[in-house]
Amino acid sequence: MLEIKNLHVKLEEEDKPILKGVNLTVEAGKVHAIMGPNGSGKSTLSYVLAGRDGYAVTEGSATLDGLDLLEIEPEERAAAGLFLAFQYPVEIPGVGNMTFLRTAVNAQRKARGEEEMSAGDFLKVVREKAKRLKIDAEMLKRPVNVGFSGGEKKRNEILQMAMLEPKMCILDETDSGLDVDAMKLVSDGVNALRDEGRAFLVITHYQRLLDHIAPDVVHIMADGRIVKTGGPDLALEVEKNGYADILAEAL
Amino acid sequence: MGALETEVQADLREGVDRETIETVKAMSGTYKYGWDTEIETEYAPKGVNEDIVRLISQKNGEPDWMLDWRLAAYRRWVQMEEPRWAMLNYPEIDYQDQYYYAKPKSMATKPKSLDEVDPKLLATYEKLGIPLKEQMILAGVEGSETRKVAVDAVFDSVSVGTTFKEELKKAGVIFCAISEAIREYPDLVKKYLGSVVPQSDNFFATLNSAVFSDGSFVYIPEGVRCPMELSTYFRINAENTGQFERTLIIADKGSYVSYLEGCTAPKRDTHQLHAAVVEIVILDDAEVKYSTVQNWYPGDAEGRGGIYNFVTKRADCRGARSKVMWTQVETGSAITWKYPSCILRGEEAQGEFYSIAIANNAQQADTGTKMVHLGKNTKSRIVSKGISAGRAQNTYRGLVSMHPRASGSRNYTQCDSLLIGDKCGAHTVPYIEVKNNSSRCEHEATTSKVDEDQLFYCRSRGMDEEQAVALVVNGFVKDVLQTLPMEFAMEAQALVAISLEGSVG
Numbered sequence: 044m045l046e047i048k049n050l051h052v053k054l055e056e057e058d059k060p061i062l063k064g065v066n067l068t069v070e071a072g073k074v075h076a077i078m079g080p081n082g083s084g085k086s087t088l089s090y091v092l093a094g095r096d097g098y099a100v101t102e103g104s105a106t107l108d109g110l111d112l113l114e115i116e117p118e119e120r121a122a123a124g125l126f127l128a129f130q131y132p133v134e135i136p137g138v139g140n141m142t143f144l145r146t147a148v149n150a151q152r153k154a155r156g157e158e159e160m161s162a163g164d165f166l167k168v169v170r171e172k173a174k175r176l177k178i179d180a181e182m183l184k185r186p187v188n189v190g191f192s193g194g195e196k197k198r199n200e201i202l203q204m205a206m207l208e209p210k211m212c213i214l215d216e217t218d219s220g221l222d223v224d225a226m227k228l229v230s231d232g233v234n235a236l237r238d239e240g241r242a243f244l245v246i247t248h249y250q251r252l253l254d255h256i257a258p259d260v261v262h263i264m265a266d267g268r269i270v271k272t273g274g275p276d277l278a279l280e281v282e283k284n285g286y287a288d289i290l291a292e293a294l
Numbered sequence: 295m296g297a298l299e300t301e302v303q304a305d306l307r308e309g310v311d312r313e314t315i316e317t318v319k320a321m322s323g324t325y326k327y328g329w330d331t332e333i334e335t336e337y338a339p340k341g342v343n344e345d346i347v348r349l350i351s352q353k354n355g356e357p358d359w360m361l362d363w364r365l366a367a368y369r370r371w372v373q374m375e376e377p378r379w380a381m382l383n384y385p386e387i388d389y390q391d392q393y394y395y396a397k398p399k400s401m402a403t404k405p406k407s408l409d410e411v412d413p414k415l416l417a418t419y420e421k422l423g424i425p426l427k428e429q430m431i432l433a434g435v436e437g438s439e440t441r442k443v444a445v446d447a448v449f450d451s452v453s454v455g456t457t458f459k460e461e462l463k464k465a466g467v468i469f470c471a472i473s474e475a476i477r478e479y480p481d482l483v484k485k486y487l488g489s490v491v492p493q494s495d496n497f498f499a500t501l502n503s504a505v506f507s508d509g510s511f512v513y514i515p516e517g518v519r520c521p522m523e524l525s526t527y528f529r530i531n532a533e534n535t536g537q538f539e540r541t542l543i544i545a546d547k548g549s550y551v552s553y554l555e556g557c558t559a560p561k562r563d564t565h566q567l568h569a570a571v572v573e574i575v576i577l578d579d580a581e582v583k584y585s586t587v588q589n590w591y592p593g594d595a596e597g598r599g600g601i602y603n604f605v606t607k608r609a610d611c612r613g614a615r616s617k618v619m620w621t622q623v624e625t626g627s628a629i630t631w632k633y634p635s636c637i638l639r640g641e642e643a644q645g646e647f648y649s650i651a652i653a654n655n656a657q658q659a660d661t662g663t664k665m666v667h668l669g670k671n672t673k674s675r676i677v678s679k680g681i682s683a684g685r686a687q688n689t690y691r692g693l694v695s696m697h698p699r700a701s702g703s704r705n706y707t708q709c710d711s712l713l714i715g716d717k718c719g720a721h722t723v724p725y726i727e728v729k730n731n732s733s734r735c736e737h738e739a740t741t742s743k744v745d746e747d748q749l750f751y752c753r754s755r756g757m758d759e760e761q762a763v764a765l766v767v768n769g770f771v772k773d774v775l776q777t778l779p780m781e782f783a784m785e786a787q788a789l790v791a792i793s794l795e796g797s798v799g
Contacts, residue, residue, distance in 0.1 A: 093754045096746065121756035133751035137769030143755075146765060151756035186769065203755060 044242045045069040045092075045211050050103035052084075052091050061087045063267035064103070069211070072239040076253055077246045078278060079264035080286050085246045086130060088264075089215040093127040094120050107211055121147075122154035126209035128200040130216040135187040140199065143187045144169060144206055151207060172205045176232050194225035201232040212236070213244045218252035230255030250282035265290050325591055326792070328561035331418045335450070335532050336402070338395035344368060347504050350395050350451075354473040354507070357480065367493040367503035374497045380660035381689040381721055384565075384602065384629055392567060394505045396450040396532035408455045415454050419447050422558060424527045442522040443554070444469055448539055450532050451507035458522065465521050467551075468513040472540055475511035482513055486544055490573035490610040490637070498569040498604040498631075502538045506571065509539035514549040514580070523779065525554035528570075530590075530601070536567035543573070545580035547613060552583040554782055557626070559591045562599050565628060569604045578613030578640065583621075585778050586634075587786050590626035592793075595684070597656030600628025607634035611643035614669075619646040621777045623786040624661060625793040633691065635664035638672035638700070645674040648774040650786070652793045653686030653718070662692035662723075667700035667733065676707040679771045682718035683794055689721040696733040703733040711741040712770050714763065714794065764791035 045068070052062040061084050069075045079085055091098050092105055094117035105112045112120055135143065149159040160168075173183060176198045188196050197217055204212055214233070218226055233243070233256050245256060253261075253275070261277040262269045265286070270293035271277065281289065338349050347368050351361040376387070400412035408416075424445055444458035446469065453471030462469050468479065476483050493503045510526040530537045545551055559566065568590065576582050584607075593600025603626075609618040620634040630653075636645025647663040665674035674694065682688040694705045711720035722739050744766055752762035768775070768787055775783045 093750075095750050095754075116758070117750065117753040118756050118758050121754055127754055129751065129754075133745075133747045135748055135751070135766060135769055137772035138765055143752075143765070146757060146761065147752075147755035150758070150761060154756065207755065 044071045045105070045107055045244065047105045048103050050088075050091070050105060051101045052087060052098050053101055055097050055099045060101075061098075061267055062091070065264075065267070065269060067262065067269060069242045069244055071210070071242050073259045074237065074243040074245060074256060075260045075262065076258040076278060077244065077262045077264050077269075078248065078281055080290075083264045084267040085264055086215055089127055089213050089244075089246060092120075092213060093117060093125065118150065118154070121207070121209075122151045124210035126204050126207055126212045128197075128204060128212070128214045128217050130219060132188045132191075132196040132200055134189045136189050138187050139184055140187050141169065141183045144203060147203065148206055169202075169206060173202055175235065176202050176205075177228055178202055193220035194222065194228075197221060197225065197229055198232070201229055205232065205236060210241050211244070212241065213246070215246045216248065217245070218247055218249060226252065226255060250278045253278045263289050263293075265293065325561060327422060327558035327589065328591060329421075330560035331414060331531050333412070333414050333531070334399040336397050336399050337393045337532070337535070340393055340534075341390035342368075342394050342501075342505060346394055350505055350507055353395065353397070354476065356473075356476055359480075359484065360476050363488070363493070364504050367500050368505075370494055371497070371500040371504055374500060376497050380631055380691070381687060381723075382629055382631060382658050382660050384658070387565075387567065387602065389501075391534075393532065393535040394538065395507055396535040397452045398449065401452050401454065405455065408457065411455050415447075415449060418449070418529065418531075419454075419527065422527065422529065424556070444522055444524050446471060446510040446524075446526045448508055448510070448526060448528045448537075450530060450535060450537065453508045453510070462521070466515040466518050467520050468511065469524055470511055472509040472511040472542060473507070475542070479511070479513070482544065483511070483542070486573070486575050487542055488573075490575060490608050491571050491606050496606060499571050499606040502540060502569050502571045502606070506538045506540040509541045509570070511541075512543040512551065512553065514545045514551045516546040517548045518546075519549065520551040523552045523554060525556065528555070528557040530559040530566060530568065533562055534564060534566070536569065538568075539570050541570070541572040543582060543584075544575045545577065545582050545616075547577045548579045550581045552779065553585070554779065555584070555586045556589070558589050559601055561591055561594075565593075565600060565602050567602050567604070568627075570606070572605070572607040572634075574609035574618060576609060576611045576613060576616040576618055579615045580613060581617040581619075582609065583619045584609070584634070585782055586620075586622040586624075587782060587789065588622065588624045588626050588630070589789060592626045592655070592657050593628040595655045597628065600657070601626065602629045603627035603632060604629075605632040607632065608637065609635070609645070610637045610639060611645060611672075612639050613643070614640040615642045616640050617644040619648070619777065620663065621648040621774065622650070622661075623774075623778070623789065624649065624651040624659060625789045627659075628657060630657075630659040630661050632661045633663055635666065636674060637666045637668065638674060638703075639668045640672075641669045642671045642673075643669055644672065647674075647676045647678070648777045649678045650681070650771045650774045650790070651678070651688055651690075652681045652790060653683070653688040654793055654795075655684040655686060657684075657686045659687070660689040660691055662690045664693040665695070665705055666693075667696045667703040667705070669700060671702040672700055673703065674705045676705070676709075677773055678709045679774055680709070680711045680720055681714065681767060681770070681790075681794070682711070682720050683714040685717045687719045687721070689723060691723045693725040694727070694735055695725075696728040696730055696735070698729045701730050701732045705733075705735045707735070707737045709737075709739040710770070711739075712767065713741065713743045760791075760795070763794060767791070767794060
């Protein structure tokens, strides 16, 4: 589904390479995890895939079911089924969470030539999905992420994901800032979305999220490359011994 | 109503953003009201002098006292100088190079009823979305209740007609053209005209006093809650013609009225002058809500054409516990010079001012309010949201004045400015004078740029850049939009997005 080949990326403003040849293939129905120390390029990878400004791709490619992601606008990537759950979800004062969600859902539908969702249908669906994430009506009315706790923001990201039903979901450190209960809610939300037609790329520092969202494949990223790939055991190994051994071996 | 329905309604209300965006798409950056009406027009000779003043007075069939009042204003005006203190940059206006009176020929004899009005004029208002028929107006949202709005339609220099007059009369409400009020209700007009904005008030108001041709007159008698919303729709059609209308609203003791004002003009390459005066008198326990959506032609991207909008609006809260609320959405005009003000004379009087001012391309706006606290325990509130884009300059200018006798009074001011792009400017010029030691003023101001992270967040969820900007900006102005009547809020929200077309990317 997602195919990244020899991806080299630097900051637009300065000559500083961040990704130095990332190769990664995520198949439909699978959950891949990327772990790695701070500054290894994990978040940059997610931003570049989603199309954030400020980065320059100097080499390589990234495709979603054969569609060249790097050539199209962020909204086109979204309509094609790519979703990024932000590490730091953005606040939008004055814009109701519900309005935001419905605008997003219908923008994507329109871009795909589908019919827009009526207010009534939308409301039914959103309430049902929100309930699972323990998001109450009050939180749906509040402005997007304004005054939300860390846990609420992350749950809200998962709600957006559930509403938009993307085929490729990237979760950027969705576990950061979550307590045990919130982690469970978020993980349950993600697991409920797992199916054969959908793939996940879960970026995290810690094994603990992977206790809840069991990965099929684990990658270790360091210094802008994927240096090791393995099964779920690899995450346990990192948890136990840290990155030092793996990095020493790889470099 | 069930909980679900209530929520659907609430969601619909919130969801106007979506419609906004569709409207934007449908219009693709054009000023929607830029067409003109081909109609034979009778003009007074170009320029202004005593003869023109006499001519206007005669055309309106005015009594002598009115003509004398106009002439006194004119004689004062020729001694006055145009104010230049505002942060506005425009070439000198040649006051002799334009028409001060233009009237469709078909209006030569005043139509007795709406049925007799020239179909071309009726079609004009129909096309503007202001049908001059006495019908229920759908309050914008499907399924929501319908209600009546009475309209006075002013076309160039004359009032074309006023709807629901008879029904309002039954409630004791007078709603008619001011030209008619001068003839029919001279006592009320004599008593109140110029009592809030005196002839000598300022250069533009004095000019207006001399040459105003029409406008609306409202009188709400004691204890009456006006049974429907009243509105005036101003349309400038003729070329090289200024519009000088005068509105006088009197809310007698314990009465209430909500008044709406809309304005548009065709696209013209030359600048046109609009110098209006609105006076509101509010007696004990009465309340007036005055909402404006100002959408005069703003000129093109290079600054050619557009309306010069120099307006004096003032409410005198004369009675105890009287209340006024100004809400304005200023999206049009090449130049806006406008400070709807509140004189809080009665004890415990309250004044509120809510403003959204958008300036895009070459537009310039210098707008704000004056809150003059004269009475004890008076309260005022100012919420101003300025948005600048393109090469536009947007200034908030406001005065809060607490006089020695206005003990125990309070003001709260909030001024937020939003910048889109890096070639525009936002300025905040607050004046605060407190002359007693028991009053309190609070002033908060912020200036921010449309945040790249917010835009990226929206786009990563599937919205295109224009949708994203419209959403973020509508969020920014939401506090003010909420003070508008429902259908006006929807129009305003759509307008916000349209005005910002092409401001990004």
